[in-house]
Amino acid sequence: MDNTIHTLQDFMLHTESNTYILMGVYLVCMVGFWKFLTQKDEEQD
Amino acid sequence: MSEQKNSPAQGMTDAALGFMRDDNQKFSPLTIVTGIILLVGTILTILRFTQGLGAVTNLTDTHPWGMWIGFDLMCGVALAAGGYTTSAACYLFGMKKYHSAVRPAILTAFLGYAMVVVSLLYDVGRPDRLILAYPFVVQQGTTSLLFEVGLCVLLYLTVLFLECTPIPLEWLGFRKARNIAVKLTLTLTILGVVLSTLHQSSLGALFLIAPSKLHPLWYSPYLAVFFFVSSIAAGLSMVIFEGALSHKALHHRMGKAYLEEHQPLIFGYAKAASLVLFGYFMVKVVGITAGDNWHLLPTPYGVWFLVELLGFVALPCFLFAVGSRNKDVGLIKFTAVLTVIGIVLNRLNISIIAFNWHLPLAERYIPSWMEIALSVYMVTCLILVFRFIVTRMPVFDEHPDFKEHHE
Numbered sequence: 001m002d003n004t005i006h007t008l009q010d011f012m013l014h015t016e017s018n019t020y021i022l023m024g025v026y027l028v029c030m031v032g033f034w035k036f037l038t039q040k041d042e043e044q045d
Numbered sequence: 046m047s048e049q050k051n052s053p054a055q056g057m058t059d060a061a062l063g064f065m066r067d068d069n070q071k072f073s074p075l076t077i078v079t080g081i082i083l084l085v086g087t088i089l090t091i092l093r094f095t096q097g098l099g100a101v102t103n104l105t106d107t108h109p110w111g112m113w114i115g116f117d118l119m120c121g122v123a124l125a126a127g128g129y130t131t132s133a134a135c136y137l138f139g140m141k142k143y144h145s146a147v148r149p150a151i152l153t154a155f156l157g158y159a160m161v162v163v164s165l166l167y168d169v170g171r172p173d174r175l176i177l178a179y180p181f182v183v184q185q186g187t188t189s190l191l192f193e194v195g196l197c198v199l200l201y202l203t204v205l206f207l208e209c210t211p212i213p214l215e216w217l218g219f220r221k222a223r224n225i226a227v228k229l230t231l232t233l234t235i236l237g238v239v240l241s242t243l244h245q246s247s248l249g250a251l252f253l254i255a256p257s258k259l260h261p262l263w264y265s266p267y268l269a270v271f272f273f274v275s276s277i278a279a280g281l282s283m284v285i286f287e288g289a290l291s292h293k294a295l296h297h298r299m300g301k302a303y304l305e306e307h308q309p310l311i312f313g314y315a316k317a318a319s320l321v322l323f324g325y326f327m328v329k330v331v332g333i334t335a336g337d338n339w340h341l342l343p344t345p346y347g348v349w350f351l352v353e354l355l356g357f358v359a360l361p362c363f364l365f366a367v368g369s370r371n372k373d374v375g376l377i378k379f380t381a382v383l384t385v386i387g388i389v390l391n392r393l394n395i396s397i398i399a400f401n402w403h404l405p406l407a408e409r410y411i412p413s414w415m416e417i418a419l420s421v422y423m424v425t426c427l428i429l430v431f432r433f434i435v436t437r438m439p440v441f442d443e444h445p446d447f448k449e450h451h452e
Binding site for chain 2: 011014015018019022023026030033034036037038039040
């Protein structure tokens with residue numbers, strides 16, 4: 001498969017696709033991080 | 046009831062006596078070091094304003110922005126963000142439990158911005174024009190982000206001054222003027238948040254004009270977002286750090302309310318800083334992805350970038366979370382210092398270390414000892430003014446005559 005970037009369209013598609021995947025991972029991580037951060041407070045309440 | 050006299054004349058007499066009391070204190074090693082810094086700084090100041098920039102700096106046409114912009118201005122503005130974050134938390138988001146931290150945070154912010162303006166007077170070639178508001182009256186240059194930054198800093202310094210006025214007014218016993226100033230609090234807080242959002246981000250956006258000069262790992266279309274988000278973490282960490290320092294030196298000056306609210310404040314701020322740093326880490330990663338700069342990470346600059354990102358963003362994020370979970374005050378204070386160092390490192394990376402990165406070392410900017418000495422001089426002056434104010438005026442404690450007014 002040819003991964004060469006020839007045009008701005010190719011570049012944007014490549015970087016934006018990676019960004020979207022990252023944002024998905026980030027949102028999942030955020031839930032876990034929030035749980036980690038507030039778990040003890042919730043237990044105390 | 047308080048026995049304290051509250052007339053303006055009595056207030057001024059107390060102030061004068063307080064000042065004289067300090068003059069009679071013994072000379073400690075710290076006092077001698079401070080004296081040497083002030084002496085050297087004063088001599089260098091005279092040299093700077095009589096002989097010009099070339100006499101004390103290594104600035105050139107290739108590197109017109111040096112230590113005073115990278116450290117005094119960029120770091121000063123970021124670290125003074127505790128003012129708007131704390132007042133917004135208390136007055137806009139209704140977190141009244143942080144009320145006792147507002148005055149120290151606002152005062153630090155005001156002095157920080159004052160230092161920024163003073164350092165600009167040292168840095169610009171024609172400081173007289175800055176004093177005469179020449180850039181706002183004669184030649185605005187409204188297409189430049191610098192105009193927006195300059196205007197915001199000017200307005201925000203005024204806002205911070207007005208937000209600070211209840212402190213000296215209570216001290217001097219000017220009840221009516223103090224009540225008017227207090228009524229302006231909400232308006233000033235909103236103005237402060239708006240102005241801070243604008244210029245904190247614009248400081249980052251200033252570098253958008255130099256994509257070929259700034260290393261690609263630090264250059265990003267999201268620079269404005271990076272600067273704004275990191276300033277919130279810097280402000281929160283600075284309030285924790287400054288509180289820890291003040292506790293050591295000024296514990297006897299702290300009122301009951303401040304001491305009672307201090308620990309909950311530390312835990313709340315640590316949690317907030319952890320969340321903000323988590324978001325900051327992610328937008329930085331998005332920045333690398335958007336520029337497709339992953340291949341630059343295994344280079345010397347890439348390793349340095351990872352030191353900043355992992356050591357001073359990801360690590361503090363995790364440590365703040367652990368400290369907040371386990372209610373570990375020591376860990377939170379250590380992490381606050383780590384975050385402050387990280388923000389300073391980030392601003393220095395962008396304005397000095399990764400700027401003009403492609404030039405050979407011989408052509409790179411390295412600050413002269415006199416530039417560094419003058420930066421130390423300005424920070425020392427700031428600490429001295431802060432100490433002078435908090436040891437005399439109601440900053441960490443409530444003025445006995447105005448206790449009923451503190452909400």
